[in-house]
Amino acid sequence: MAATDTTRARPPGTPPPPERPAGAPARPLIGLGAAARMLRPVRARLIACAVLSAAAAAAGVVPFVAVAEIGRTVLTAPGAAAAAPAVWAWAGAGAAGAALRLLLLGLSTHIGHTADAEMLHHLRVRIVRRLGVLPLGWFRAAGSGEVKKAMTDDLEAMHELFAHTLGGMAGAAAALLAGVGYLLSVDPRLALITLAVPLLSVLAYRIGMRSSSPHAARLLAAEGRISAASVEYVDGIGVVKTFGGTGERALGRFDAAMREHTGAYRAWAAENRTTSAVNRVLGSETAVLGVVAAAGLGFVAAGRLGAADLLPFLAVGIGLPTAVAPALVHGAHGLRTARMAAGHIAGLLSRPPLPEPERPRRPRGHRVEFDRVTFSYDGAANAVEDISAGCEPGTVTALVGPSGAGKSTLAALLPRFHDVTGGAIRVGGVDVRDMASRELLASVSPVFQDVVLLRDTVAENIRIGRPEAGDDEVRRAAKAAQVHDVVMRLPHGYDTVLGAGGGGLSGGERQRLTIARAILADAPIVVLDEATAALDPDSEAAVQDALAELVAGRTVIVIAHRLHTVSGAHRILVLDQGRLAESGTHPELLARGGLYARMWRAQYDGDRA
């Protein structure tokens, strides 16, 4: 007997994957009230889907009841003529039940899938809208992994719930109630005996699963290590091979994780062997048949049950447990997974957005002023502290300092990747937090060294700077950034589609493409993170020419790693451990003989070595 067709159950007797035991890293499990609020847009349809699925499953029991009742009628009626009307009536009822089941199941599946599509669309839109208002710094930290997980794994778990699990569980419960109700009406004693067998099977399963939790924990941990080792191997193999390695160490870790997993799986399976066997035996039709036949024939022999009354237990009772048990067991597991996924999505949706001013102010000019700027990532240590400096339009201000000094952090605070925790950053006399974020981002063009190119044409990659720009403007920007000739050598020129990593272009060329983007954007303030990777002299010269074009007439803040590239800057801010150690022009700082002079000597000697 099939409880419902919307259930994707495993073969009977197969235990579901281990549940996350106590102590293993847990994901937030959303409360039922919060889950109901999240599902509000499709709540009515989900209820309709579950009700229809339940009705379909109940109707699906009718043909089995009809077969049993026809048998009882034929065996107990005085003659064929007397039995005929009841036989025809039950045959009709059976056929009607089968047809109704088909109709209701079709309707339930349709409504379930529409609700599924609408809910997933609704959640995707909410996630994307929330991403649009989250601080950009969040994406740079842990965000991308979290977004990927929410958009793929979590939504997939929710899809399983809407499209399959809810309907499946409602159907299984209804089939169970309808079947048990019918059997109780025939003979309560034998009905309870029939039910006792699968109930014992579930009990044995629960007891067995509880005792195996240490192995389940080991198995889950081993699965985690396999994932981590595969990601590490895939991410690192390029670097390892570049240095002539074969990735054997990473492969070794992957191999060890696999072996640990196999060992844990064996131990888990051995622990569950008996439970699983008991579960399979007690949950099988044969076990139910054996018990029902023995008990039923005993009742018949003792004169407590008519022989014909055995038929309902054979027709309905035997198939019932195996039809509904997997749907209920796996449904409970699916429900838990979906609640975890919903909890994760709810966490993402409740992340605080970047605050927008109620009455945005417009800057007067494009002077940038850092006023006692302090910022901490974790609320404990300050990544930058008490930094004050002014950057005039038409000048270049360089940020230099040892690794970890706070250069990138200070630069990222200007376009509000994060908000300062102390002091203020002003553009044209207006605190950046009082500017509309659209206006701020239109005023500041960040050019970071981690070049991000989209899987799109060269022209569209440049046009990100100003989506409404015409083809001529795109070409002019590319020419100014010294990348036009490179583009013309590509197979389809500006229509060549680039890979996600900008495949086909060298590091210097990719950088010039992003400079073209910034030139096209024409923002009056440019924040530039100079590339750390050494380019060949031709590329370096071309990038420097492109930059010269970009910085002309703008307020430019450049993070410099190689000091000779900023020796001509109007002002150099030297950061050390988050603080402003010294500032001045290149000759002034050299004459001062401080940190900058030491760094210059170290780098100059290093370059010559």
Ligand SMILES: Nc1ncnc2c1ncn2[C@@H]1O[C@H](COP(=O)(O)OP(=O)(O)OP(=O)(O)O)[C@@H](O)[C@H]1O
């Ligand atoms: N997302 C982050 N979360 C927590 N701490 C961070 C984060 N980014 C940077 N830091 C810390 O803030 C401090 C300043 O880092 P920052 O990247 O700004 O320095 P930097 O001078 O740009 O270094 P580099 O030259 O190596 O890029 C460092 O101690 C760093 O570890």
